[in-house]
Amino acid sequence: MVVSTSTPLRGRKTRAIGIPTIDFSSDMSKTELSETIVRACEEYGFFKLINHGIPMETIDGMENEGVRFFGRPGSEKHEAGPPNPYGYGCKNIGTHGDQGELEYLLLEANHVSIAHRSKTIANNPTEFSDVANCYIQSMRKIACEILELVADGLWLEDKGSFSRLLKDEDSDSCFRINYYPPTISNINRYEEDMGVLDMQASRKTRIGFGEHSDPQILTIMRSNDVGGLQICSPDGLWIPVNPDPSAFFVLVGDVFQALTNGRFMSVRHRVVANGSKSRLSMMYFGAPAYNAWISPPPQMVSPQNPSLYKPFTWGEYKKTLYTLRLAAHRLDFYRTNVINDSEL
């Protein structure tokens, strides 16, 4: 079942719209469900997933490990850094000067790397590894289910066309925990309580995580009950996403856009850090293996829909993305010279 939830309008250049919601426990037929997911990916590159079936214990366990890590003294957290790009980072995103109001842990989503990294992350590395591996495995399962439903909804002959890329044992998927400290001070909070705080002014300058699209196939995001995430609508307006700790949010990434020959759009998004409480978000980025070729299945290309992008490997794309700033439109570098009717 799809329900539309209205999100309140905040500030100028944002607007309230219904964010597509997919319910895994609905009594819709598989065909209806897959077509609804395809529509959400085409129209927004984004949807909310409810009743996903992942036990709250798995989610809370991971969140608690995150809270424990970010609560450690700075000197201990820095032992897990600097990010290369994996590891602990603070404010610096990438290596080209992008900055955000956050701290983060970026990890490779595989057992060997997690076991190694956990030694600098937690006092009990085995516990951290077990919890993180369980969470990551659950995210991969959900991501593969979504990718198989999408293949179904696109009427592809090979239902594993997309999910196979994540099931590959060399998949380059990664996992990120972002921690945004509160940005409203006690003085602000007093002013807020008294109704004299200029919220617009205090909110304006705080970029938690700057505008970008995720480069991978898809992202499964979950946060605590503190908001801040905004997605960019097809007409360029920023839409605040209400937080929902019981749900996941699914974001189409650049590689999914290329794999669907532009039928899906990777969603531009950002985090505005404007809370009096800290936001903790956890992202699973589902990626192919380094040597996997990214090109659409034959059914997605025709004389009416010629290839929009040159084939590339994920490794090649990843190299390019680390030479660019956060906000770059990376996929444009791989465009063929085809001009669509819509661009004429």
Ligand SMILES: C=C1C[C@]23C[C@@]1(O)CC[C@H]2[C@@]12CC[C@H](O)[C@@](C)(C(=O)O1)[C@H]2[C@@H]3C(=O)O
């Ligand atoms: C500035 C950068 C950070 C980033 C790599 C990049 O050069 C451009 C893309 C960024 C991004 C955004 C989504 C994910 O959070 C991320 C891990 C990714 O794969 O691409 C980050 C990269 C990062 O923080 O290392």
Ligand SMILES: O=C(O)CCC(=O)C(=O)O
């Ligand atoms: O922290 C969030 O809620 C989203 C962050 C994000 O977009 C990212 O890490 O790629």
Ligand SMILES: [Fe+2]
């Ligand atoms: Fe992102």
